[in-house]
Amino acid sequence: MIDTPQTSVLRLERRGCALVATIDDPTTRNAMSDALLTDFETLVARFQCDEAVRALVLRGNDRIFCAGADLGGKTLGGSEADPRQATVALSIRGARVYAALNAFPKPVIAVVEGAAMGGGMGLASCADIVLAGPNAIFALSEARLGLVAAQIAPFVVARLGLATTRRLALTGSKLNAAQAAAVGLVDELLADRAALDERLDALLADVQACAPAALAATKSLLDGLSGLDLATFAQTAADVFADAVAGEGAEGIAAFKQKRAPAWAIA
Known part of the structure; x- marks a missing residue:
């Protein structure tokens, strides 16, 4: 058994080697x-560094994978003494989490059911393998809220390529599960929960057949091919994101909370 630490919104459990x-x-x-x-x-x-864990599986609860930024929370665009600096710090923190999951030294498998919006799509893009059910929906929805798909950009581009990322980020349009598979965001589209679980177990059996140190070395080697300095990019992206939050994002977040269209979307 794996000795799991206490967490508040992540449920941690063992599934085979994962x-x-x-x-x-x-x-x-x-x-x-x-x-x-x-x-x-x-x-x-x-x-x-836990040798008992050979893979990491990311899932959402039954209804949704991840909605992205916590627009209803108090941190983003909040009332701190220095709201911009607080937003920059939050953005940098998010960048570190995405980078850590992307570089996690074991295979990471995302199982997406329901919506993966904005940062949720970025979370899926950090995985090595993405499985999806028929109700999965993806979008880089930030611009529709006056925000910028900033810290997730390197990971989405690495998975989809620049042209597809541009199209999605500059329209905020949604991809259903089949469309996401067609552009390479989803590796395998499964018919239902039972099929997802069956395929997940087969992938975990494949992972267990591989040498753990070899997999870690492979991931490290492949991650080094991009040549992007993530730390430098994270600061640039945080500044861009903070400017957006203080600018159009203020209206976008207010519209989201009030369940109305933002001013720029009204004809």
Whole structure:
């Protein structure tokens, strides 16, 4: 058995050789909240060197994978003494979590059911393998809220390529499960939950047949091919994101909370 640490919105459990981390936070629609960031930080610190864990599986609860930024929370665009600096710090923290999951030294498998919006799509893009059910929906929806798909950009581009990422980020349009598979965001589209679980177990059997150190070395080698300095990019992206939050994002977040269209979307 794996000795799992205490977490607040991630449910951690063993499945064969894997650790399954299920985001279960209905109040935020599984958003990238402060609590979720803390749980991911705890997960990485505890399990990245744990030899008993051969793979990491990311899932959402039954209704949704991850809604992206926690727009209903108090941190983003909040009333801190220096709101911009608080937003920059939050953005940098998110960048570190995405980078840590992307570089996790064991295979990461995302099982997507329901919506993976904004940062949720970025979370899926950090996985090595993405499985999806027929109700999966993906979108880089930030611009529709006056925000910028900033810290997730390197991971989405690495998975989809620049042209497809541009199209999705500059329209905010949604991809259904079949469309996501067609552009390469989803590796395998399965018919239902039972088929997802069956395929997941088969993949975990394949992982267990591979040497753990060889897999870690392979991931490290492949990650080095991009040549992007993620730390430098994270600061640039945080500044761009903070400017958006203080600008058009203020209207976008207010519209989201008030369940109305933002001013720029009204003809």
